[in-house]
Amino acid sequence: MRKTRKNAQGAGTIRKRADGRWEARFTTGFDPASGKQVQKSIYRKTQKEVREKLAQITTELDNGTYMEPTKDTVEEWLDTWLETYVKYSVKPYTLDAYQRNCDNYIKPMLGKIRLATLNAPQIQRFYNGLLTEKELSPKTVRNIHGVFHKALEQAVKLGMIRSNPTNLCDLPKVHRKEIHPMEQEEITAFLKAIEGCKYELVYRVTLFTGMRQGEILGLTWDCVDFQHNALYVNKQLQKTKKVGGQYVLAPTKSGRSRMITVAPSVMNLLKKQKSQQAQMRLLAGQDWKNPWDLVFTNEFGGNLSHFTVYKTFKEIVKSMGLEQERFHDLRHSYAVVSLESGDDIKTVQTNLGHATASFTLDVYGHISQKMRQQSADRMEQFIRKVSG
DSSP: OOOEEEOTTSSEEEEEOTTSOEEEEEEEEEOTTTOOEEEEEEEESSHHHHHHHHHHHHHHHHHTOOOOOOOOBHHHHHHHHIIIIITTTSOHHHHHHHHHHIIIIIHHHHTTSBGGGOOHHHHHHHHHHHHHTSOOOHHHHHHHHHHHHHHHHHHHHTTSSSSOGGGGOOOOOOOOOOOOOOOHHHHHHHHHHTTTOTTHHHHHHHHHHOOOHHHHHTOBGGGEETTTTEEEEOOEEEEOSSTTOOEEEEOOTTSOOEEEEOOHHHHHHHHHHHHHHHHHHHHHGGGOOOTTOBSSBOTTSOBOOHHHHHHHHHHHHHHTTOTTOOTHHHHHHHHHHHHHTTOOHHHHHHHHTOSOHHHHHHHHTTOOHHHHHHHHHHHHHHHHHHTO
16 A cells, blocks of 8 residues: 655645655646646655655745746757747848757757756756867857857746756856958058959958958948948848858848948949949840849859858968968958057947947957057157156
């Protein structure tokens, strides 16, 4: 005969099952249709564990804070979250990145665990494994954490789980990648090396405006103001990384638009591009298709490929002995040259589209030997002045 023992507070009963586990039954309320009690059960390995859990639930029922545990697994919730809460609220490229992180990493390791029982130690072991077994970089692990945190935060908002267990996890420290802005002599050599290159004007305008690759390739003629020497940056050309992914025009990385007042020489480059594009359109005839009215296109009006533009750039800088240079370093070079030329940090921040001036200073304010020497020279002048 099974022994049943009434809980001391009268909130439920505890018994040992035939399989060795301990079960506690408790009442959560009444079914409005039948008027009958709604009873639930919890299971633990020991009597002490089940009694402690029952006491917790009893307190929550008394306080009105009891939450019915969701039956969804982590995998089921991630699928729901992506389809319902992410799909129509982020850029296509971002959705693709979220989907990859879920499918490639989170689901295989944690997908079968019930969302209601997921805990911080399980997630911490998962993060540690990404570093040690998968050999992912700290930044990639942090990106995966960011996706998982957002998904679980939504579950908290919906009352599916009480708290977000990712908040209790320790994340690996990310060391900022070293940037390689070109020195003045290297810039001169680079400009010489790209003369006559198919993407010469792309590289030149990028170097002299600091625009991101997606922004320069997504620049449209309606955002080029020849009258005021200004460019309006409000979108970027993106391609999802799925097989057969499509190019789309998406909002900028920050989601905010900005205006860059550029040097007259840059506007001359864009006038040259407009003239060259008009010739390409004439040669292409009926085959010309530029539905987005892009500034930089191929011979038939189509958008340029990120990969091809980058690959050609790498071939050029490699021939110059600058293998470490990336396309993004053109943006870094612009920033450093601007600061060295005396532009205030707020102007550089605005032109680059950074969220804060402190971020701009953190990235660029310490890397230029020329700026350090100029600072030392100014101090030397001051010392001589006050010393008579």
